[in-house]
Amino acid sequence: MQQFFQALGDNTRLRLLNLMGEQEVCVCYFVEILGGPQPKISRHLAYLRNAGIVSARREGKWMHYRIVMPPHIGAAQILRQTLDWLKEDRAMQADRARLTRACCSPAKYALDGAPLPAAVTESCCEAC
Template identity: 40%
Template sequence: MEKAALELDKAAMVLKLLGDKTRLTIIALLEKNDCCVCEFVEIFKMSQPAISQHLRKLKDAGLVEETRKGQWMFYSINRKSVFYPFLKEILAHLPNQQDKLKKLDEAGLRITCK
């Protein structure tokens, strides 16, 4: 029975993290795309340190992972995480956020960070 309480604690931790609209939107964007911090800065009109803080929290919880490409860090959903099925279920109930990246692309602001 104690194990169920621990699992409930983990679920509560994930839900608390995703209770922030910016982090929830980041996860929704990462569902179909790897993104660089600079793209999130443009989408959310927030500073790079603020975006990095959100990403650090998601990474520390094991929800996202980072990959270095040259000098840039790209983020993606950690599909190997024990929380991935839970994330997938949550994302299934949210509106698609891919239009945000499409608008960046159309405005010529989608940064390839290569």
């Protein structure tokens, strides 16, 4: 419980959770969008994984992370409301927008066969 809230008590981790929302996201997009050094993101993802808040899935070279709802119903509701809260934040909205436009502003990974997040394959090139 203490650990659960500590996991939410860091801005980088909140940004990661915000980007995942309901969908699975490849690490390369986290690196691209958050902009920081890759080991930093990897460490925070490990922290969240260790806290049981996200799970990882390997697909070739790429790793996908997604939120796993805690088995405890109260914790799950808190996590859901935290995600809703994040959606209201301007900076978090900007992060999400950048994820959605990932295919149209082809950065380092976009042209290289990196797996697109679901939101991109659905909505891209309409939003752009």
